Amino acid sequence: DVKVTQSSRYLVKRTGEKVFLECVQDMDHENMFWYRQDPGLGLRLIYFSYDVKMKEKGDIPEGYSVSREKKERFSLILESASTNQTSMYLCASSFSGARGETQYFGPGTRLLVL
Amino acid sequence: AQSVTQPDIHITVSEGASLELRCNYSYGATPYLFWYVQSPGQGLQLLLKYFSGDTLVQGIKGFEAEFKRSQSSFNLRKPSVHWSDAAEYFCAVGGNSGYSTLTFGKGTMLLVSP
Secondary structure, rough: OOOOEEOEEEEEEEOOEEEEEEEEEOOOOEEEEEEEEEEEOOEEEEEEEOOOOOEEEEEOOOOOOOEEEEEOOEEEEEOOOOOHHHHHEEEEOOOOOOOOOOOOOOEEEEEOOO | OOOOOOOEEEEEEEEEOOOOEEOOOEOOOEEEEEEEEEOOOOOOEEEEOOHHHHHHOHHHOOOOOEEEHHHHHEEEEEEEHHHHEEEEEEEEEEEOOOOEEEEEOEEEEEEOOO
8 A cells, every 4th residue: 555654743833933844655656746735725736746856836835845855755844934834734646657647645734833 | 727626615415315526627638537535634535536448437435436528527426425425525637747746626525414
């Protein structure tokens, strides 16, 4: 079974703090994704990576950065957390290919910024 | 640009009754279509997917979906709903970008009444 794990299920941070969210997958997937999920807005893509050290902006990259130093690990960084970044963050991974491949999701990290 | 519309924010169904969740997409070429389910506080689990071939797709937990190109729809169905089906359901569309990015609908919350 594909396993995508996220470092924390719940996080509480203060405004202005630097926040790291970690995601690890064990299926040797090339692609990894970070989404945020908000009520009534569904899932919105923040960043994705299709290879080590490669990254692409998604639909809402502002206020976020990412790091992919190893194939299995993809980190989301909030350089200076703000209250409007309070959300559920979901990581996903997939194989690369000419077809749309299935994305496998982690359990999510619920972040509260005070 | 691709997009997904799930017209129903909430649906309530009696246990044992049939279910249909609607999904309409906009995509310039042949789409790859997915349905995911999210139980409270959890990540997303793949129910089924359509890439090509038979337009009626069978998934896990007794769900099926039908791709109708003429209507740009990919509706999810189940003949008899169980209380454990109460969850949020997301339709997603992907394409041939090679990066496997998906665009998600805003979700439909399914409530099951006794």
